[in-house]
Amino acid sequence: xxxxxxxxxxxxxxxxxxxxxxxxxxxxxxxxxxxxxxxxxxxxxxxxxxxxxxxxxxxxxxxxxxxxxxxxxxxxxxxxxxxxxxxxxxxxxxxxxxxxxxxxxxxxxxxxxxxxxxxxxxxxxxxxxxxxxxxxxxxxxxxx
Amino acid sequence: xxxxxxxxxxxxxxxxxxxxxxxxxxxxxxxxxxxxxxxxxxxxxxxxxxxxxxxxxxxxxxxxxxxxxxxxxxxxxxxxxxxxxxxxxxxxxxxxxxxxxxxxxxxxxxxxxxxxxxxxxxxxxxxxxxxxxxxxxxxxxxxx
Numbered sequence: 001x002x003x004x005x006x007x008x009x010x011x012x013x014x015x016x017x018x019x020x021x022x023x024x025x026x027x028x029x030x031x032x033x034x035x036x037x038x039x040x041x042x043x044x045x046x047x048x049x050x051x052x053x054x055x056x057x058x059x060x061x062x063x064x065x066x067x068x069x070x071x072x073x074x075x076x077x078x079x080x081x082x083x084x085x086x087x088x089x090x091x092x093x094x095x096x097x098x099x100x101x102x103x104x105x106x107x108x109x110x111x112x113x114x115x116x117x118x119x120x121x122x123x124x125x126x127x128x129x130x131x132x133x134x135x136x137x138x139x140x141x142x143x144x
Numbered sequence: 145x146x147x148x149x150x151x152x153x154x155x156x157x158x159x160x161x162x163x164x165x166x167x168x169x170x171x172x173x174x175x176x177x178x179x180x181x182x183x184x185x186x187x188x189x190x191x192x193x194x195x196x197x198x199x200x201x202x203x204x205x206x207x208x209x210x211x212x213x214x215x216x217x218x219x220x221x222x223x224x225x226x227x228x229x230x231x232x233x234x235x236x237x238x239x240x241x242x243x244x245x246x247x248x249x250x251x252x253x254x255x256x257x258x259x260x261x262x263x264x265x266x267x268x269x270x271x272x273x274x275x276x277x278x279x280x281x282x283x284x285x286x287x288x
Contacts, residue, residue: 037221039230041249044272047230049219075193077181077255077264082226083264084253086183086191091238105185107251107267111221120221121228122200125269128188 004030006117009076009083009110016108016119023066025059033111033118041123043104068092083110083117088127103130148174150261153220153254155226160252160263165209167204177255177262185267187248212236227254227261232271247274 004027006012012031019027032038032054040054041047048057061067073088083107094100109121148171149154157174163171176182177199184198185191190202204209217232229252238244251267 001170035221037219039219039221039228039251041230041251041269044270046271046273047217047219049230066160075181075183075189075191077177077179077183077253079225079255081223082253082255084186086193086265086267087254105191105267107183107185107253107265109221109226109251109253109265111223111226121230121251121253123230123249123267123269124189125185125267127190129190 003115005115006031009078009085009117012110012119013085013108014115017069017071020062020067020069023054023062025049025062028058028062029055031119033113033120035118035120037120039121039123041125043102043126055070081112088130089124103127105129147259149259150175153222153229153261155255155263156263157229157252161213161215164206164211164213167206169199169206172202172206173199175263177257177264179262179264181264183265183267185269187246187268187270225256228252229254232274233268247271 004015016031030053034051036050038051038054039047039049040057048054069089069091070090070115072088075086077084087106089104089106091102091104092099093102104124105127106124108119110117145238176195178195180194182195182198183191183193184201192198213233213235215231215233219230221228231250233248234249235246235248236243237246248268249271250268252263254261255264
């Protein structure tokens with residue numbers, strides 16, 4: 001399979017979250033740079049450095065299923081060779097008896113390489129103070 | 145006072161942590177880009193966007209004193225216009241009766257602007273699993 005080519009940071013980020021939803025580690029790693037300096041921090045987890053360690057960390061997370069994740073509140077700082085995306089991730093952590101969500105603040109840094117834009121850093125941490133609106137909505141529905 | 149000029153990401157990061165130790169908000173903000181897209185996330189805190197909000201957040205943290213912070217485990221991904229620094233911060237949170245430390249994983253992203261390198265993003269989150277070696281050392285000393 002030829003490596004994917006991303007012509008913009010937005011393309012790369014779209015592919016990244018699609019891969020997470022699909023639970024497809026190969027597609028996910030195709031978004032990452034192959035540079036040994038890449039770093040990935042999962043919420044409340046240690047730092048993983050380099051493609052091999054980053055792949056292993058995602059294989060464990062995606063072992064059973066894809067992540068039901070939606071992204072909002074995109075904030076971007078960029079120049080011609082780099083894009084810094086800050087987003088709020090809403091991840092479904094339970095489906096039954098009612099949907100429950102975890103909220104995560106994530107920083108994704110993309111750099112322009114010879115073959116297109118690639119992810120070089122993902123730093124995620126719990127987002128404190130975000131309402132679990134999904135659960136609240138479900139709760140409201142159950143009460144009526 | 146003329147704005148500081150940082151000729152490298154390392155210069156900017158050095159000034160950043162010096163300003164934190166000195167509790168000098170003006171010096172700290174001189175390291176940040178003046179771009180409205182800058183973003184700052186303190187450990188377990190919300191996201192602050194733009195120079196005004198970032199300044200206010202630091203003024204609150206530095207209201208009483210500078211941060212006794214030391215930085216290690218620097219990991220760098222960079223290209224000619226951007227440098228992504230991932231570091232472990234050790235912050236002294238108590239001095240007496242014995243030194244106690246909090247450990248924080250921080251991502252600092254610097255971009256090259258017309259007048260030098262500037263910080264555009266700081267994302268910090270608690271570093272789980274890092275030993276509080278300072279306290280342990282003090283404890284050991286007290287036992288002997």
